[in-house]
Amino acid sequence: MAVNVVILAAGQGKRMQSALPKVLHSLAGAPLLAHVIAAARELKPARICVVYGHGGEQVPQALGAAGLTFVKQQPQLGTGDALKQALPHLDARKDTLVLYGDVPLIAAATLKALCAGSGERLRILTAELDDPRGYGRIVRNAKRAITAIVEEKDAGEKQRGIREINTGIMLLPGKRLGGWLGQLSNRNAQREYYLTDVVALALKDRVKIESSAPRDNWEILGVNSMQQLAQVERIHQAQTAVRLLEAGVALADPMRIDVRGSLICGRDVRIDVNCVFEGTVEIGDNAVIGANCVIRNAKIGAATRIEPFSMIDDAKIGKNCRVGPYARIRPGTRLAADVHIGNFVEVKASSVGAGSKANHLAYVGDTSIGRNVNVGAGTITCNYDGVNKHRTVIEDDVLIGSDVQLVAPVTVHAGATIGAGATITKDVPAGELTYTEMKQVVKRGWKRPLKIGKR
Numbered sequence: 389m390a391v392n393v394v395i396l397a398a399g400q401g402k403r404m405q406s407a408l409p410k411v412l413h414s415l416a417g418a419p420l421l422a423h424v425i426a427a428a429r430e431l432k433p434a435r436i437c438v439v440y441g442h443g444g445e446q447v448p449q450a451l452g453a454a455g456l457t458f459v460k461q462q463p464q465l466g467t468g469d470a471l472k473q474a475l476p477h478l479d480a481r482k483d484t485l486v487l488y489g490d491v492p493l494i495a496a497a498t499l500k501a502l503c504a505g506s507g508e509r510l511r512i513l514t515a516e517l518d519d520p521r522g523y524g525r526i527v528r529n530a531k532r533a534i535t536a537i538v539e540e541k542d543a544g545e546k547q548r549g550i551r552e553i554n555t556g557i558m559l560l561p562g563k564r565l566g567g568w569l570g571q572l573s574n575r576n577a578q579r580e581y582y583l584t585d586v587v588a589l590a591l592k593d594r595v596k597i598e599s600s601a602p603r604d605n606w607e608i609l610g611v612n613s614m615q616q617l618a619q620v621e622r623i624h625q626a627q628t629a630v631r632l633l634e635a636g637v638a639l640a641d642p643m644r645i646d647v648r649g650s651l652i653c654g655r656d657v658r659i660d661v662n663c664v665f666e667g668t669v670e671i672g673d674n675a676v677i678g679a680n681c682v683i684r685n686a687k688i689g690a691a692t693r694i695e696p697f698s699m700i701d702d703a704k705i706g707k708n709c710r711v712g713p714y715a716r717i718r719p720g721t722r723l724a725a726d727v728h729i730g731n732f733v734e735v736k737a738s739s740v741g742a743g744s745k746a747n748h749l750a751y752v753g754d755t756s757i758g759r760n761v762n763v764g765a766g767t768i769t770c771n772y773d774g775v776n777k778h779r780t781v782i783e784d785d786v787l788i789g790s791d792v793q794l795v796a797p798v799t800v801h802a803g804a805t806i807g808a809g810a811t812i813t814k815d816v817p818a819g820e821l822t823y824t825e826m827k828q829v830v831k832r833g834w835k836r837p838l839k840i841g842k843r
């Protein structure tokens with residue numbers, strides 16, 4: 389049965405010590421709130437309503453995706469008041485699931501279990517914690533039935549000893565919701581409208597109160613400080629690593645990989661320590677990623693080796709290539725199969741044909757390189773005249789000596805050889821040797837200058 393989802397996200401998050409609204413802080417490369425929305429979407433809800441407030445329009449601006457309803461709560465008078473703001477946007481025939489924008493690890497499976505079944509009931513997601521401090525406590529009677537949720541600030545000594553806590557996530561019956569929210573009062577320690585007071589209203593109306601637990605307790609961790617954000621990030625990354633290992637990816641150390649987006653690996657992929665993957669990265673069968681690489685929005689072909697300390701951004705690397713160590717592959721780069729890009733080589737907006745190599749200290753920008761080309765050490769495409777960018781074309785089977793400058797726009801035709809140190813400003817003919825003459829001069833009897841004052 390489809391539910392309404394309301395995500396409460398209007399709170400300030402004072403303890404973050406940040407100007408950014410709390411729910412926009414990033415977890416694995418995406419805002420906290422985006423993780424909650426993703427979990428909610430898996431339920432295929434009737435609608436998703438986000439209650440925002442603190443930080444102004446930044447929240448809807450950052451997440452203004454289709455299919456979300458944003459409702460402003462100003463001022464923030466408590467969780468009960470927050471849900472009330474969403475009420476006019478909900479389908480009253482359906483139950484309403486309340487989520488928190490700052491509880492980002494909540495798993496869809498846990499939510500599905502909470503929403504399972506039918507009939508009119510109030511279902512609360514609770515957890516047993518060793519350290520329940522800061523949470524509302526679940527009060528039960530002798531028959532283990534829930535009789536109240538008591539906020540810590542309102543709790544007595546004995547109630548504070550209860551280890552079962554309110555995660556804040558709950559499912560409320562659609563027909564009762566409006567009536568209950570209208571009856572909440574703010575007569576409590578915090579002068580807030582507590583959503584948790586619906587427990588008393590359910591008892592009064594003889595609506596069944598049930599609880600369920602998350603699969604793992606870390607799912608319900610809230611983010612209130614940078615410390616908690618870092619903790620939640622580590623848990624999230626550890627979970628991602630477990631999934632990669634289960635899928636057969638060989639991680640040198642599951643504690644030392646960061647995936648900020650989606651990483652899709654073929655069979656027998658090996659990833660060494662301290663690699664960061666951002667956006668969407670696809671790695672083909674038998675590829676190897678060396679230590680300390682940063683790879684963003686890229687496709688890496690089968691059996692390719694990315695050697696340590698390489699950075700690849702918005703690029704497509706073919707099969708059986710060797711890239712790095714210390715290579716920088718920038719946006720718009722396409723490497724065909726069997727390409728070698730070596731240390732301190734930067735490639736930008738260029739295509740490199742099969743079997744071509746640039747092994748040492750080169751800049752290749754806005755260039756089309758054919759097949760079986762060898763670019764010598766220190767070679768630079770001079771693609772920028774200070775105003776415009778120009779293209780360089782290097783056809784198949786070209787051999788470029790060391791320290792060559794190719795001043796674009798320029799074409800080097802197939803099979804040409806360019807001698808070391810040449811500055812090429814005109815097109816180079818096919819099959820010939822081209823070099824620029826620089827005479828080697830010997831000045832006989834020349835003396836080095838001496839330090840002044842010395843003889």
Ligand code: UD1
Nearest residue numbers: 396397398399464465466467470488523524554555556582
């Ligand atoms: C709430 C629960 C508590 C539970 C805890 C779990 C109530 C009264 N208490 O307490 O039982 O153990 O969460 O973390 O519900 N929010 C708004 N508008 C507001 C107030 C809050 O949108 O006016 C949002 C916050 O942004 C946050 C969530 O609601 O996402 C919870 O608010 P918070 O102030 O953290 O509630 P707690 O006092 O921790």
Ligand code: CA
Nearest residue numbers: 490610611612
């Ligand atoms: Ca809280």
